[in-house]
Amino acid sequence: MEVKKYILPTAILCLGLLLPQLLDFFGLQYLLSLATRALIYGLAASSLNLILGYGGLVSLGHAVFMGIGGYTAGILLYHIQAGSRILGLLLPGSFWNSALIAWPLAIVLAALFALVTGLISLRTRGMHFIMITLAFAQMVYFFFTSLDAYGGSDGISLYGRNTLPGLDLDNDQVFYYLCLVILLIVLFLMHRILQARFGRAFIAGRENIVRLQALGIAPLGYQLSAYCLSGAVAGLAGALLVNQGEFVSPDILHWTRSGELMVMVLVGGMARLFGPVLGAVVLLFLEEYLAMYTDHWMVIFGPFLILVVLFGRSGLYGLLFEKGERS
Amino acid sequence: MTGPVLELNKVAKAYGGLRVCDDVDLSVRTGELHALIGPNGAGKTTLLDLISGLLSLDQGRIYFCGRDITRKPLHKRARLGLARSFQITSLFPGFTVRKTIELAVQAGEDKGLFASWRRADGDECLQSPARRIMEQLGLAGRADIRAENLAHGEQRLLEMAMALAAGASFLLLDEPMAGMGPGSARELSRLIKALKGKTTILLVEHDMEAVFALADRISVLVQGRIIATGRPEEIRANDEVQAAYLGSKCWF
Numbered sequence: 174m175e176v177k178k179y180i181l182p183t184a185i186l187c188l189g190l191l192l193p194q195l196l197d198f199f200g201l202q203y204l205l206s207l208a209t210r211a212l213i214y215g216l217a218a219s220s221l222n223l224i225l226g227y228g229g230l231v232s233l234g235h236a237v238f239m240g241i242g243g244y245t246a247g248i249l250l251y252h253i254q255a256g257s258r259i260l261g262l263l264l265p266g267s268f269w270n271s272a273l274i275a276w277p278l279a280i281v282l283a284a285l286f287a288l289v290t291g292l293i294s295l296r297t298r299g300m301h302f303i304m305i306t307l308a309f310a311q312m313v314y315f316f317f318t319s320l321d322a323y324g325g326s327d328g329i330s331l332y333g334r335n336t337l338p339g340l341d342l343d344n345d346q347v348f349y350y351l352c353l354v355i356l357l358i359v360l361f362l363m364h365r366i367l368q369a370r371f372g373r374a375f376i377a378g379r380e381n382i383v384r385l386q387a388l389g390i391a392p393l394g395y396q397l398s399a400y401c402l403s404g405a406v407a408g409l410a411g412a413l414l415v416n417q418g419e420f421v422s423p424d425i426l427h428w429t430r431s432g433e434l435m436v437m438v439l440v441g442g443m444a445r446l447f448g449p450v451l452g453a454v455v456l457l458f459l460e461e462y463l464a465m466y467t468d469h470w471m472v473i474f475g476p477f478l479i480l481v482v483l484f485g486r487s488g489l490y491g492l493l494f495e496k497g498e499r500s
Numbered sequence: 501m502t503g504p505v506l507e508l509n510k511v512a513k514a515y516g517g518l519r520v521c522d523d524v525d526l527s528v529r530t531g532e533l534h535a536l537i538g539p540n541g542a543g544k545t546t547l548l549d550l551i552s553g554l555l556s557l558d559q560g561r562i563y564f565c566g567r568d569i570t571r572k573p574l575h576k577r578a579r580l581g582l583a584r585s586f587q588i589t590s591l592f593p594g595f596t597v598r599k600t601i602e603l604a605v606q607a608g609e610d611k612g613l614f615a616s617w618r619r620a621d622g623d624e625c626l627q628s629p630a631r632r633i634m635e636q637l638g639l640a641g642r643a644d645i646r647a648e649n650l651a652h653g654e655q656r657l658l659e660m661a662m663a664l665a666a667g668a669s670f671l672l673l674d675e676p677m678a679g680m681g682p683g684s685a686r687e688l689s690r691l692i693k694a695l696k697g698k699t700t701i702l703l704v705e706h707d708m709e710a711v712f713a714l715a716d717r718i719s720v721l722v723q724g725r726i727i728a729t730g731r732p733e734e735i736r737a738n739d740e741v742q743a744a745y746l747g748s749k750c751w752f
Contacts, residue, residue, distance in 0.1 A: 370623075371616035373603050380592035387552065387590075388607040388666055389578030395616075 181494070189353055193346045205345050206417065207461055211454045212352040213413045216359060218437035218449030220406035223363055225435065226444035227372070228399055229379030230295075233303045234310025235407055235434050240317065240426025241286050242279035242408030247421030248323060249275050250331045272335035272342065276412045283408020284401045286313075291400040295393060298382075310428055317423040328422020335416055342416065352413055356450065359406055364446055366402075375399055440481050442490030451490055504563075505530045505670060505700050506551070511560035513550060520546045521557070522724040528670075533692070533701045535711045538721035539745065544704045545587055547721065548672050551702070552584045553577045564670070578607070583668030585659045587675045587704070593648035597639050597658055600647055602626040604665035633661050638687065653684045660688065664695075671701045677710060689714065712736070720744065 188195075196204050217239055224230040248259065249269050258264045269275065294305040318326040334342045341347050366372055377385045378392040385392055415421045424430065433456065441452025459477075463470030485492035504527035513521040520543040528534045536544050549555040551562060553574040561570045569577055578584075592600055605626050620626060634640040637657045642650065647658060656676060663671050676692070677685040689710050695701065696714070705711050711718065712732045719729040722744045728735060735741055 365619075366617075368619055368621050369617050370606055370611075370620045373599070373606065373620050374616065377592050377595065377603055380594055381590060383554070383574075384586075384590045384592065384662075385607075386574040387554070387578055387584055387586075388604055388662065389575050389583075390607045391573075391575040 193349055205349060207457060209345070209349045209352055209417055210414070211457045212349070212356050212450075213410050213417060214434070214437060214457060215450035215453035216352070216356050216413070217407050217410035218434050218441065218453050219356075219360060219363065219446075220403045220410065221434045222438045222441075222443065222445075222449045223406075224396075224399055224403045225438055226442075226448070227367060227376050227379065228396060230396065230400070231299075231303050231435075232306040233428065233431050233435065234306035234308075235403075236426045236428070236430035237310035237313045238283040238287060238404040238407035239411030239414065239430070240310075240313060240423070241283045242411030243415040243421050243425045244317060244323070244411075245279040245282050245408070246275045246335065246412035247329060247331060247415045249278070250333075250335065250415075251323065251329050254332050270336050272337045272416075275335050276409060279408045279412035280405045283411070284405035287401045287404025288397070291397050291404075295396050295400065307428060307431075310426060310431060314423055314426050314428070317426070324422065326423055328420060328424070331415070331419045331421070334419065348417060352417075355409070355413070359409075360446060360450075367446075371395065371398075436478060438488075440478060440488055442485075442488030445487055445490040448488050448490040451493075452488065455489060503530065504528060505565055506702070507563040508551070509561040509563070511547075511550060511562065512558050513546060513555065514558055520724050521550065524560070524721075524724070524726055526719060526726060526729070528700060528702055529717075531697055531700055532716040533696050533703060533714055535703045535705060535715035535718045536721055537705070537708070537711055537718060542721045543724040544721055545674055546724075548584060548674050548702070548704060552582060552672055578666065578668075581667075581669035582672065583663040583666045583670070584672035585663045585674055585676055587678060589652075589655045589659055591647040591655060591658060591662075594646060596644050596646050597634065597650070597661075598627075598630060598643040600658060601630040601633055601661050601665045604662040605629045605667075608666035608668070629665060629667075633665050636664075637661050637691065653680045656680055657684065657688070660691070669699060671695070671699055673701060673703045673705075675704055675706060677705060677707050685710070 192208055193205055196202055217235070220238075221232065221235045224232060249265060252259050253265050253267065253270050290306070290309045294302055294309065297305055317323070323329050334348070336342060340351065342351070367376070374385065374390050374392075375395045377390075378396060382392055411425060414425065437452035437456050438449045439452070440455060441450065442448025459474055460470060463473050481489055481492070487495065506528040508524055508526040511521055511524045512519065524547060536547065538544055546555065550557050553569070553572060557570065561568060563569065564577070564580060564582060567580070569580065592603070595603065602620065606620070609625070631640070634643055637660065639654065639657055639661060642654060647655065650658065656679065660673075660676055663673070673692075677688055680688065685707065692701065692703070692714055703711070703715065715732055717729060718732055718735045720727050720735060720741050727744060728738045728741050730738070
């Protein structure tokens with residue numbers, strides 16, 4: 174029984190590890206970038222799952238953190254490649270090209286934005302929280318569309334990725350493995366946090382916030398910390414996405430992108446650690462294949478989404494892996 | 501007994517023109533079991549909401565252990581040792597009995613946000629007090645059932661368990677026996693009796709038999725006003741109290 178429990182996760186992990194070789198073998202190399210994007214979106218959707226699934230905080234502006242992370246990496250790369258100064262002041266040397274500088278910066282800026290907006294939006298609940306997160310995201314969206322120095326709504330094309338000592342990030346296989354490792358580390362950390370006292374109090378806030386206060390625990394600190402953490406992870410996902418596509422535009426933080434992240438969480442399974450990754454994989458691959466047949470692939474995907482949400486309250490993850498168990 | 505641990509000074513609360521709490525003065529002494537009774541709609545739950553901080557009051561002051569807590573938020577009052585149970589059962593639906601009680605223990609430890617990286621699963625500091633309380637309340641056999649799947653009486657017990665687990669020095673119990681079968685009501689009554697003296701309790705309860713058997717002192721609340729406070733036998737003999745209750749039914 175115990176052994177049986179580990180067969181499927183091990184199989185999936187092996188598939189993830191061997192995927193580049195398998196794609197090579199079957200001559201499907203073109204799918205590698207799709208798989209990499211699925212991992213990156215899985216990372217972003219997992220960060221949303223932390224606050225949406227476990228915390229009950231329905232944010233409809235989560236892509237804004239991807240946008241901030243993505244633009245941080247993108248703008249740095251742009252200036253390094255063009256050899257120009259940021260805001261006419263700072264001339265970034267090749268030192269700034271390192272992922273060890275650019276990505277932590279993306280994470281910190283996204284977390285800071287989460288801290289400031291979280292302090293304001295976490296004073297509201299329910300529908301108001303949805304609207305206020307959306308409003309903040311749209312503000313940033315319109316800021317970047319009107320930022321002519323960086324291509325406005327057209328965005329900027331980049332030539333090459335950040336560098337990492339010892340790893341060739343321009344190699345798609347290396348980049349795939351890096352994303353996989355980052356995703357696994359983040360999922361482990363999330364799991365650990367949710368198992369801790371922090372997670373108990375944070376999840377209790379979703380279940381009954383007034384009762385939590387009556388027990389003597391103020392939810393704001395927990396929710397704000399989780400919100401910042403979630404923003405930080407989404408910021409990292411944004412930086413990865415921009416590196417992967419070598420392109421950044423305001424599309425990365427359009428509100429429909431936030432909606433897609435939410436769909437990934439819902440389809441995959443709310444409050445399930447691996448749910449959003451599953452959701453991201455399913456959504457991206459369905460989009461890829463359905464779009465071959467029709468531009469209106471959403472017509473097929475819509476009913477699929479409705480069925481999954483109707484029949485599995487914990488999404489595909491619940492339908493596939495929790496047979497007989499109560500959700 | 502010693503001086504008052506909880507003191508209400510001219511506390512008033514109105515919803516529009518309706519004065520649900522009208523210049524209420526109340527003092528609860530350390531270690532006593534003080535019962536609050538009154539007809540339906542007298543404002544008993546509102547008064548508990550004001551004391552625990554769920555509602556903010558319009559006028560007056562509330563002192564707890566000599567401190568002015570009038571403007572303190574709900575969670576800070578709970579940290580000072582004011583725990584309450586709710587008349588309308590208020591639980592964490594998806595949490596198991598064990599996890600719920602462990603959370604209350606965690607809340608009572610008052611280690612704060614940044615000590616919370618510690619693993620909660622399998623933590624003896626949380627588990628052993630939780631186990632003790634589950635045994636005390638007869639919930640040990642139901643430890644892994646989710647709160648939403650418990651029978652009503654068990655939910656009421658879990659409500660009590662949370663108030664106990666937080667290790668509070670003062671319990672505000674809002675009709676803990678409401679909707680319980682006679683068996684478990686008697687059980688709970690025994691438990692409250694066992695707490696007497698160790699913990700100060702302000703009890704709102706409709707079961708008059710239990711109230712008169714348990715209480716050291718009783719206050720009677722009618723239409724937002726306290727019309728009498730005294731020992732059970734004094735209340736029983738009070739004309740004003742009898743008159744207030746005559747309209748509904750004879751209850752003792």
